[in-house]
Amino acid sequence: MQVSVLLYGPPGCGKTLIAKATAKEAGFRFINLQPSTLTDKWYGESQKLAAAVFSLAIKLQPSIIFIDEIDSFLRSRSSSDHEATAMMKAQFMSLWDGLDTDHYCQVIIMGATNRPQDLDSAILRRMPTRFHINQPSMKQREKILELILQDESVDLSVNLGDVAKETDGFSGSDLRETCRDAALLCVRDFVHNESESEDYIRPIQQSDLQKAIEKMKRSKSAGVQGVLLHAALD
Structure with a gap:
C-alpha cells in the first residue's frame, strides 16, 4: 500500500531534515520536489511535468517524493484559481491516486508545512499519517x-x-x-x-x-x- 506522510509544525524545527534522514535510513531515493519545477508558461506542459515526476519516482523506487512548503503548492482550491493551476493540481492528485493501484509500488509522498490549515481537504484526506514536529525541549x-x-x-x-x-x-x-x-x-x-x-x-x-x-x-x-x-x- 502506498504511504503518504505530512510533517507539520513551527518553522526551523527540522521537518526537511527528518524527511532526508528517513530516506537515508530506509535506503530510499529522495526527490525534493519544488513547485517551480511543475510550472511552465506553455499550456499543458505543467501536467506533463507532474507526470514526469511520478514516472521518475516509480523508475527509481523505492523512493520518496518530498514537497516542502506543500501549502504553497496544494493549498485549498477556489473558483479564483487560474485554470492551468487547477488542472495541474488535479493532475497531481490523479497521479498520486494512481500509485495505489500498484500493490508493489514503493513510492512514499511526504510533505512539510507550517500551515496545515491552508491545505486542501482532498490533500489532507490523502495524507492520513501526520506528525507534529514541535520546538525542541x-x-x-x-x-x-x-x-x-x-x-x-x-x-x-x-x-x-x-x-x-x-x-x-x-x-x-x-x-x-x-x-x-x-x-x-x-x-x-x-x-x-x-x-x-x-x-x-x-x-x-x-x-x-x-x-x-x-x-x-x-x-x-x-x-x-x-x-x-x-x-x-x-
Whole structure:
C-alpha cells in the first residue's frame, strides 16, 4: 500500500531534515520536489511535468517524493484559481491516486508545512499519517547546541545547560544562528585586536552566547510585533 506522510509544525524545527534522514535510513531515493519545477508558461506542459515526476519516482523506487512548503503548492482550491493551476493540481492528485493501484509500488509522498490549515481537504484526506514536529525541549536544545558547536573552539567554562535554559522557544534554526553570531563576536574581537600581540581567534565564551541569545530574542520579538501590526492594519 502506498504511504503518504505530512510533517507539520513551527518553522526551523527540522521537518526537511527528518524527511532526508528517513530516506537515508530506509535506503530510499529522495526527490525534493519544488513547485517551480511543475510550472511552465506553455499550456499543458505543467501536467506533463507532474507526470514526469511520478514516472521518475516509480523508475527509481523505492523512493520518496518530498514537497516542502506543500501549502504553497496544494493549498485549498477556489473558483479564483487560474485554470492551468487547477488542472495541474488535479493532475497531481490523479497521479498520486494512481500509485495505489500498484500493490508493489514503493513510492512514499511526504510533505512539510507550517500551515496545515491552508491545505486542501482532498490533500489532507490523502495524507492520513501526520506528525507534529514541535520546538525542541530543554534537553533537546542542549543536544542540538552540542552538535552545532562540536567542531568549534569553545571555552571550557561554557555551560550549554544554562544556554539551553535561556533559549526557551528557540527552534533548531534559531540555535544555529545564535551560535553563528557568538562565533562572529570572536572574529570581530580578533579583527579589532589585530595590531596587538594576539594572533589567534579566541574560543567562544559564555558571554558571547549570552549576547547572541539577547540579539535573537530582540529579533524574534520584533518579528512578532511586525506580524501583529500588519494584522491590525488589515
